[in-house]
Structures are given as structure tokens and as C-alpha cells.
Amino acid sequence: MLTEIELYIIQRVKEIRESRGLTQLDLSTRMGKGVGFIGDIEAPSKKAKYNIKHLNEIAKILECSPKDFWPEKAL
Template identity: 70%
Template sequence: MHESLEEIEKYIISRVREIRELKKITQEELSLSIGKNITFISQIEAPSKKAKYNIATLNLIAKSLNCSPKDFWPEKPL
């Protein structure tokens, strides 16, 4: 079960990054737009970091990226 959690976290992080890059928004811009410090998104997107998104933060990010929080999740369980 723990392995699945890591997979879902990696998936969500990669989807946030992909949507952010498609919209040409920097990590710093996104961090500031959701009221976090300038390095918040880069800390989560760094592969070696243990930082995670929580549901409230994902909702703020979705608002900032003008998308649905559902856009970050896979169609089927991993």
C-alpha cells in the first residue's frame, strides 16, 4: 500500500508540473500566487524532496492554474 501512495504522489506532482509548464507559469509565480514562499513549488517538484501537496493546496493550485483539481489525478487507481 505504501508503494501505491508514492506512485500517486509522483503522478500528482508530475501533473501539476505539466499543467504549470503548459501555462508557462514558473515555480516561483505559482508559489506566490497561492500565498506560499517563493520556493514552495520547487521544493515539492524536486525529486529528492519529501514535501507533499495536501488537498487544500491542490485546490489553490487548481484555482491559480485555472483548471480542476481533478486534472491532477489519474483516471484510474494506480
């Protein structure tokens, strides 16, 4: 089971990804990952999660700051 902060970050990445018009496949491919990488993380079962390296790489692709994925206050 993922923590509240992990779920928050997954949702924020998804929101920003969608606002940029990228699919899960687009982002997975740009990261050099398998086709289901992002889908596995965003899946309702949420068994996978991002690590810091992933978040930094995603921020580069989405042209934002890694800080954009985090809440302003602790959860």
C-alpha cells in the same frame, strides 16, 4: 519516500503549470507561499508533497479542475 499516486500528482501539476507558462516562483507567489514552496515539492528528492487544500488552490490559479491532477484509474 512518496507513493506512486503522490508522484503522479506532482508531475501532473508541473505539466499543467508549465503549459500555462508559470514558473515555480510564479505559482508559489500566487499561492502566498515562500519562494521555494513549489520547488521543494518538484525537487528530485521529493520530500514535500501537496495536500488537498493546495491542490484546490492550484486548480483555481491554473484555471482547471482538481480532477485534472488525478489519474483516470487507480495506480
